[in-house]
Amino acid sequence: MSSTGTGIQPPPRVIEAARSPLMASAFAGRTKVLPILELALLIAASIAPLVLRDYITVYATRVLILCLFALSFDLVWGYAGILSLGQSLFFGMAGYGVALLSRDFGVGSIFAVLPAGTLIGFVAALLLAGFLLLGRHPSSVVFVSLGTMTGAYAADRLARGSHYLGGQNGIPSIQPMTIGSHELSEGPGFYYLVLAILVLIYLLSRFLLRSQFGLALAGLRENEQRIAFLGYKVQHLKAIIFAISGAIAGTAGSLYAFHEGFVWTNMLGVVMSTQVVLYVLFGGSGTLIGAVIGTAIVEGLSFWLSDNYRDIWPIILGVLLLLVILFRPLGLISLVLGERERVGHFGPSLKEKRNAAP
């Protein structure tokens, strides 16, 4: 090869070769399963309330909120490789936060409570990240997972003991959320609101993860030390994605509080945290749609099983989860999605390449 250094001024024949048909063909001609899957699910979710009975729509709303929560865990674990076992901390803190806003200040407007819940999740995650992730040396997975789990456990205990927070019983009978003068109670209206928020956050996450920021996260997940030696500010990256994920968990938590009409200590604790881990492992971490599918299937199965096998349904569900994790460690999504599409490409699209070529 000629002496081109790092290639700041490549000779013409190199550029010629870079534009060869080989390179173009590497982008084109791949069947894309992911967009089809996403669209199909969106259509199914949009028509669901029209065909489902009302009490199932209410249940489905709860599932959509949990999907949002699962998305937040997938961002940190599936994309950045941070094992947060205290994700419920941000979910629950936001839930309690908006419940207090409603109880003590009578604030119920969606334009106040959703931003407030999101902010609570964001700030709480940022503070925790400051303790667990920032520091001269990269913190180990075990340290971070135990640290976050301890946080969730401690919050659960504190809430149980606090008279102000309602102790064991939590905060009951929260007033409904309002949009202007309209009160939003459970049912199709609430369902479509949650669906719209889920789709919006899904698309924003998708944009972020497919950008070069997503490439940096992929590097972080695969080999944190390597990308630190390239010059990436690894701790900043981690803190930012952790805080974003906390914010999403906060949005989900505040929606959950208003949808259920009450908050209780389980929302903060380890049970909720491990549940979200199961959703994401079941569906397939490292794909956004995997988190959504995992949540929907686990919750749907529990609903159906508990109806039909009243006594032994948790055992059946447990065995199913084990089977998936044993035989499909990448989750159900790996049945339809190849490795390449799951990990993705971060190079320019064909359109961008055409623009880049002089």
Next chain:
Amino acid sequence: MPLLEAAGISKVFGKLTALDGAALTVGEREFHGLIGPNGSGKSTLMKCLAGALVPTRGKVTFINTDVTSLTPSERARAGMSLKFQITAVLPTLTLYDNILLALQARSSLLELAFSRTRGRLHEEVMTMLLQFRLADRAFDAAATLSHGQQQWLEIAMALACRPRLLLLDEPTGGMSLEERRVTGELLQPVKQHCSIVIVEHDLDFIRDICDRLTVLDQGKVLASGTVAEIQANRSVQEIYLRRA
């Protein structure tokens, strides 16, 4: 003024003294070989230079700045780049994305989030891959490469950060003779803009590519000088004879 100056570097692990006052000076556009028997402290010195380890005593100066206590990321931003001894490419990402990742290491978070640099870097990525004879594999996962090719990809990534100083820890480890020869060829053009420190067991490779050598033995510098001077040095011959 030399590009890199490490003076009086000591590193103690518990009771083991891995380095005992070692020193190293590297000039602009100089290829400097670091040799010595197993356990002489070559890799430890390399890690102290790159920031993977903080020396117990001593000072590392890089482009007139004291970098002794900077993190690896900060050193990388100052213009130092390390190729690991164990290959550390990002296995599930494509070769293309491996290079792209390295090229954008100093971009701001906003630039990354809005992918401002992606389209612009396409030709640079392809040029680097061509230069390292990897272009036809550009869209395969890095894990599918042979060991030698992974080493080249790593060197390419290290160079993509446009370093002033490249630290290569055993670049030809596990390579065939032919691959070694090609590696030497691939490194030659780097001399136009970059210095290299190489730790390497293959003395023929070192002799062919390096301008100066430093020989370590038991954590101390035994000798330092041009390749010819080192070859004529009696005590160096002794430690290598002792091993043989």
